Amino acid sequence: MPRLAISPEFPRELRALAEPVRRDVVVAIRRFLEQVPAAPYPEQVGDARDVRVATLRLADRYRGVVLRDGDVYWLLTVLPDDDACAYAGGLGFGVNSRLGVIEVWDAEALERAEPALRRSAEGPGRRLFDDVPDADLASIGVDPRLLPYVRLVSTEATLAALEPLLPPTQYAPLAELARTGSLAAAWRALDAWRTAVTWPAAAMSIDDDPIDTTDVQAALRRSPDRAAFVADPTELDRVLASPDWCVFLHPPQHRLSRTPHYERPVLVTGGVGTGKTLVALHRAAYLAAEGSGPVLLVTFSRGLSDLLSAKLDLLVTDCVLRKRVEVGNVDRLAHHIVTEAEGRKPNLAGDAEIGRLFAEAARGGPHSPGFVQREWEQVVLAQNLTTLAEYLDADRPGRSVALDGSERTAIWQAVAQVTAQLQESGRRTLLQLASEACALLSRTTGDLLDDSGPRREPYRHIVVDEAQDLHPAQWRLLRAAVPHLSDDLFIVGDPHQRISDNRVPLSAVGIAATPRRLDVSRRLSRELLSWSVRLRGGGPVDGLVETMHELFGFGSDGHGARPVVVGYDSAEAELSGLIAKLREWVVDDRVPVSEIAVAAREADFVRAARAATEKANLGVRVCTLHAMKGLEFRRVAVIGVTDGIVPSPAALTPATEDPAARAHDLQRERGLLYVACTRAAELLYVSHSGRASPFLPS
Numbered sequence: 001m002p003r004l005a006i007s008p009e010f011p012r013e014l015r016a017l018a019e020p021v022r023r024d025v026v027v028a029i030r031r032f033l034e035q036v037p038a039a040p041y042p043e044q045v046g047d048a049r050d051v052r053v054a055t056l057r058l059a060d061r062y063r064g065v066v067l068r069d070g071d072v073y074w075l076l077t078v079l080p081d082d083d084a085c086a087y088a089g090g091l092g093f094g095v096n097s098r099l100g101v102i103e104v105w106d107a108e109a110l111e112r113a114e115p116a117l118r119r120s121a122e123g124p125g126r127r128l129f130d131d132v133p134d135a136d137l138a139s140i141g142v143d144p145r146l147l148p149y150v151r152l153v154s155t156e157a158t159l160a161a162l163e164p165l166l167p168p169t170q171y172a173p174l175a176e177l178a179r180t181g182s183l184a185a186a187w188r189a190l191d192a193w194r195t196a197v198t199w200p201a202a203a204m205s206i207d208d209d210p211i212d213t214t215d216v217q218a219a220l221r222r223s224p225d226r227a228a229f230v231a232d233p234t235e236l237d238r239v240l241a242s243p244d245w246c247v248f249l250h251p252p253q254h255r256l257s258r259t260p261h262y263e264r265p266v267l268v269t270g271g272v273g274t275g276k277t278l279v280a281l282h283r284a285a286y287l288a289a290e291g292s293g294p295v296l297l298v299t300f301s302r303g304l305s306d307l308l309s310a311k312l313d314l315l316v317t318d319c320v321l322r323k324r325v326e327v328g329n330v331d332r333l334a335h336h337i338v339t340e341a342e343g344r345k346p347n348l349a350g351d352a353e354i355g356r357l358f359a360e361a362a363r364g365g366p367h368s369p370g371f372v373q374r375e376w377e378q379v380v381l382a383q384n385l386t387t388l389a390e391y392l393d394a395d396r397p398g399r400s401v402a403l404d405g406s407e408r409t410a411i412w413q414a415v416a417q418v419t420a421q422l423q424e425s426g427r428r429t430l431l432q433l434a435s436e437a438c439a440l441l442s443r444t445t446g447d448l449l450d451d452s453g454p455r456r457e458p459y460r461h462i463v464v465d466e467a468q469d470l471h472p473a474q475w476r477l478l479r480a481a482v483p484h485l486s487d488d489l490f491i492v493g494d495p496h497q498r499i500s501d502n503r504v505p506l507s508a509v510g511i512a513a514t515p516r517r518l519d520v521s522r523r524l525s526r527e528l529l530s531w532s533v534r535l536r537g538g539g540p541v542d543g544l545v546e547t548m549h550e551l552f553g554f555g556s557d558g559h560g561a562r563p564v565v566v567g568y569d570s571a572e573a574e575l576s577g578l579i580a581k582l583r584e585w586v587v588d589d590r591v592p593v594s595e596i597a598v599a600a601r602e603a604d605f606v607r608a609a610r611a612a613t614e615k616a617n618l619g620v621r622v623c624t625l626h627a628m629k630g631l632e633f634r635r636v637a638v639i640g641v642t643d644g645i646v647p648s649p650a651a652l653t654p655a656t657e658d659p660a661a662r663a664h665d666l667q668r669e670r671g672l673l674y675v676a677c678t679r680a681a682e683l684l685y686v687s688h689s690g691r692a693s694p695f696l697p698s
């Protein structure tokens with residue numbers, strides 16, 4: 001029986017075919033897998049650069065292109081007959097001698113480029129790699145068949161022009177060597193392509209066992225981003241029907257999510273669209289299959305946990321495994337634990353009620369209600385301070401206004417008044433609930449969440465998404481909900497996308513996490529990414545990690561359109577401009593309305609935009625900037641990005657009251673706009689009426 005692996009391009013190209021052809025192709029592959037009568041057979045391609053390449057007739061006038069090695073077949077694409085033969089004939093194949101992964105290159109295009117390369121290399125200057133011996137180029141994985149072309153490269157620009165023709169696993173270390181002149185830097189670039197199946201986690205050194213560069217099957221198994229093995233028609237159907245991200249993980253994503261064991265908690269940070277959520281989903285799926293107990297996949301809000309749950313359903317199709325993962329948000333977890341312990345649902349206090357209580361408690365005092373409330377949430381609840389003595393002694397990280405003993409005592413009394421009133425009315429805030437749930441879990445009585453043993457944590461593994469927005473009380477709850485064992489906490493987040501006031505290093509809540517990083521945005525084009533990074537302001541931010549988190553060093557793997565920023569004279573004209581833009585997208589460009597979103601800072605403008613889109617019969621999503629968190633659309637319009645609206649004056653603490661709080665508020669408002677603008681995978685349109693928001697890059 002043949003062993004068949006599918007490349008990520010194949011399902012995409014299959015989806016683009018007309019329905020009857022698609023059906024015939026799938027039937028033919030099934031026949032091939034099971035070797036029943038009338039199964040397609042490999043046919044040699046005349047003049048092929050690699051004799052192992054063949055085609056399979058999969059439908060009338062359509063052929064699949066395969067790389068064949070013994071009984072192993074790697075199905076690369078499906079094309080009309082002539083195109084398939086021409087394409088197959090021009091490909092070069094190899095196994096990377098350092099990584100052991102499969103490589104494909106455009107051998108025919110390289111042959112065509114050779115005369116131009118020679119001409120450019122004939123000039124007076126030296127060639128780029130003249131000083132690098134062959135052995136060093138081999139040590140970064142350059143294939144001997146590509147060496148003659150590499151030797152002709154005279155400038156970094158020429159090398160960049162060759163990028164589409166070379167395997168990325170050879171281009172990346174070469175580009176790094178050209179840029180830095182350092183072999184060590186090139187090895188590091190090479191290392192970024194290792195997957196969890198390339199090497200065991202402990203064996204990441206360049207000098208490990210020699211690779212058998214003739215073993216195609218082993219190479220395909222080490223290339224989970226390039227090949228998915230399907231043993232039978234059921235697996236075939238799953239690979240063909242699943243979204244790409246379910247099947248083909250990029251090497252760093254694969255390594256992070258499928259490393260067999262992490263002795264300590266892990267914190268994965270990464271810029272927008274680098275695949276953090278996908279890594280969290282895959283880690284949860286991996287732990288469900290390979291772990292040793294119940295898994296909690298937890299995020300910031302209910303809306304996001306519903307989205308995570310739907311994605312996990314796509315990823316984990318086995319019901320038994322899926323049941324091992326509970327998906328929720330931290331508030332729900334706290335609610336659940338307190339309800340179980342008390343036998344009834346807790347009453348929650350809303351924001352308006354809390355605001356009113358603090359207004360009363362702070363009346364006549366030197367500090368505003370907002371200041372006192374922030375002191376409660378960011379100092380008292382954040383550090384779980386329960387007595388005045390503890391508060392008098394406490395550090396107040398992130399709070400810039402110094403308080404003497406009598407001021408602290410006055411604030412403590414105001415906070416005590418609010419908490420007493422809450423207690424009297426039988427209400428609690430969500431943060432209080434998180435603290436109580438943590439205290440309940442820390443008791444030795446057990447009997448929570450159907451857990452009958454004493455002091456047994458309800459989960460064996462916890463995976464956290466959108467970690468940058470969790471409060472210290474919520475972190476303590478998560479820490480208490482899982483035992484201190486290997487693979488306890490796997491955390492993903494991006495401090496630059498924070499839209500809350502929570503900026504706690506994990507070490508401060510008892511989580512000593514090993515940092516890891518994802519560097520390549522898979523959502524944003526280079527153009528959108530560079531604009532967004534300027535919008536965010538390249539400055540470092542704090543929280544999650546011990547030191548400041550920098551925004552540099554992260555890139556994108558594709559090009560696209562630049563964002564469009566349009567200024568109007570009035571809000572009415574801005575709404576008319578929005579409707580015209582949406583019509584262009586929906587009617588002219590035929591983008592489905594479900595793949596378009598409109599967002600604004602102020603609820604009033606959201607309502608006005610919603611009314612305008614409904615009147616124009618354009619059923620796109622219209623929401624606040626906040627509601628865009630964690631989502632993704634092909635096209636996004638962010639409107640009302642006007643001075644005086646973004647940042648929202650109501651969300652800013654007066655500088656006279658607390659300059660550090662104001663700086664944080666500004667950073668949060670900037671983060672909010674950054675998050676909304678970076679939801680666009682394809683096109684971003686930004687508009688304002690009057691002067692543009694000071695956050696917009698010039």
Ligand SMILES: Nc1ncnc2c1ncn2[C@@H]1O[C@H](COP(=O)(O)OP(=O)(O)OP(=O)(O)O)[C@@H](O)[C@H]1O
Nearest residue numbers: 244245248249250272273274275276277278522523
């Ligand atoms: N391995 C992959 N295969 C296919 N698509 C991918 C892959 N990795 C990432 N993507 C694409 O990138 C998008 C972003 O992934 P994801 O939402 O996990 O990133 P993120 O880092 O959590 O983003 P953000 O922090 O901006 O919310 C995905 O929706 C998908 O379109």
